[in-house]
Amino acid sequence: MKTTYIKLSLASILLLGIYSCKKGEATASKYELEGTADSAAVVVSDSVSSAATTKVKDKQFIKTAEVNMEVKDVYDATISIEKSIQQLGGFVTKSNLQSNVVSEDTYNTSNENSMLVKKFQTENTMQVRVPTDKLGELLTLINDKKLFLNSRIINAEDVTASIKYAELETQRNKKTNENIAQMKVNKDKVNIGNDNMKEGNQQQLESMNIVDNLKYSTVDIYIKEPKLRIAEIAVTNTKSIDNKYKFNFIYDAKNAFVEGFYLIQRIAVGLITIWPILLIAAVIMYVLRKRKYFKKPDHI
Template sequence: MKTTYIKLSLSAVLLLGIYSCKKGEIVSTEYADQMTTDSAAVSVSDSISSVANMAVKDKQFIKTADVNMEVNDVYEATVSIEKSVQDLGGFVTRSSLRSNVISEGTYNTSNENAMMIKKFQTENSMQVRVPTGKLGELLSLINNKKLFLNSRIINAEDVTSDIKYAEMEGKRIKKTGENIEQLKANKDKVKLDNDNMAEGNLQQLANLDVTDQLKYSTVDIYIKEPKLRIAEIAVTNTSSMDNKYKFNFIYDAKNAFVEGFYLIQKIAVGLITIWPLLLILTAILYFLRKRKLARPESTKISGE
C-alpha cells in the first residue's frame, strides 16, 4: 500500500518519508525527475524570465509570480486568463473584478426620459494556481494580453534544505515514539505520547503544504484599463415626475380641512385637561370683578 502512495503523489511520499530515510530519498529523486520532465515539455519565448522554467538537479523550488499590467478590456482578459489557467490544469482561487466610478451625472432628454452618464475604470485582482511546470507557459499567455506591463516579479525559493530537515524531523519523531513505547504505562507516558503525536501531525501538515506549493505555483495578477469608459444608462426623468405629483389642490385642501377639525378636537381636549386651572382662574376673575363693583358703592356712601 505504501509503495502505491509513493507512485500516486509527492504528498504521500513526503508523509512516508517521515518514517523512512530511504523513502525520503525517493521523494527528492521522484520530484526532481518530475520537474525535469515538465520543464522539457514546455517551450516558452525568451520574453519570459528563465526563473519561471528553472530546473536544477537535486534542487527543489517553490515558485511564485506577481504581474501588474494594463489591458484593453479587463473583462475579456479575465475570462481569457481563467480559461488558460483551467486548460493548463490549474485553478482560480480569487477573482475580484470591479468598476470604480469616477463621476456620475443625470441629464434630462424629455419630460419623461433622462440619460445617466457614468465615467468609470474597471480593474481586477486575481490569484491563480497552476502546475509549476506550466508557470512559464501561463506567464507567456498573460503577457499576450497586455497593453502595458507595469511590473512582473517571479520568485523561486529553494526549499531543498527544508525538505531534508523535514525528513530528519520525521525520523526524530518516529524514534521518540519508539522510546515512549518502551516506557511504563502511566499518566506521563500518555502525555508524552500525545505530545509526540501532535508534533508528528504538525510535521505532516507542513510537509503537505510544502508539497502543494511545489506542485502548484501561485500567481497574483492585477489588471486594469488605462482609460476611462463611459456608460450611458436610460432612466426616468425624476424631476418631471416630482413636479407632476408635487401639489394637488383638491387633495391638499381636503387634508387641510380634516387636519383643522382634528386641531379643534385637540384644543377642546386640552382645555378639558386643564379644567382645574380654568376653574380657579374663573373664580379669581369673579372675585376681582365683584370687588371692583363694590368699591364705587363704598366711595359713594362716604361722599354723602
C-alpha cells in the same frame, strides 16, 4: 564498516524509490522523485523570463509570481486568462472583479426619460495556481494581454534544505515513537505519546504543503484598465414624475378643511381639560370686580 555503510545507503535509496511511488505520500523521497521528473521534463520556452523555468540539478524550487499590468478590457482579459489556466491544468483560487465608480450624473432628455452617465474604472485581483512546469507558458499568455506592464516579480525559492530537514525530522519522530513504545504505561507516556503524534501530524502537514507548492506555482495577478470608461444607462425622468404628483389643489384643500375641523376639536378638548384652571380664574375675576365695586363710593 565502509562496506556496511554503502549497503545501507543503497538499501535506503531503494526503499525511498518504493515509497515515492505511493500517491499522496508527503515524504522527502517523493521530493527527490519529483525533482528527477522535473529534470527530465521538456522545458517550456518562456520569452518573458527564464526565472519561471529555472531547473538546477539536485535542487528543488518553489516558484511564485506577481503580475501588475493594464489591459484594454478587464472582463475580456479575465475570461481569457481563466480559460488559459484551465487549459494548462491549473485553477483559480481568487477572482475579485469590480468597477470603481468615479462619478455618476443624470441628464433629463424628455419629460419621461433620462440618461444616467457613469464614469468608472474596472480592475480585477486574481490568484491562480498552475502546474510549475507550465508557469513560463502561463506568464507568456498573460503578457500577450497587456497594454502596459507596471511590474512583474518571479520568485524561485530553493527549498532543498527544507526538504532534507523534513526528512530528518520524520526520522527523528519515528525514533522518538519507538522510544516511547518502550516506556512503562503511565500518564507521562500517554502525554508524551500524544505530543509526539501531534508533532508528527504537523510535520506531515508541512510536508504535504511543500509537495503541493512544488507541484503548483502560485501567481498573483492584478489587472486594470488605463483610463476611465463611460456607461450610458436609460432611466426614467424622476423629476417630472415628482412634479406631476407634487401638488393637488382639490385634494390638499380637502385635507386642510378636515385638519382645521380636527384642530377645533383639539382646542375644545384642551379647554375642557383645563376647566379647573378656568373656574379658579373666573372666581378670582369675580372677587376682584366685587371689591372694586364696593370701593367706588369712597371717591364721591
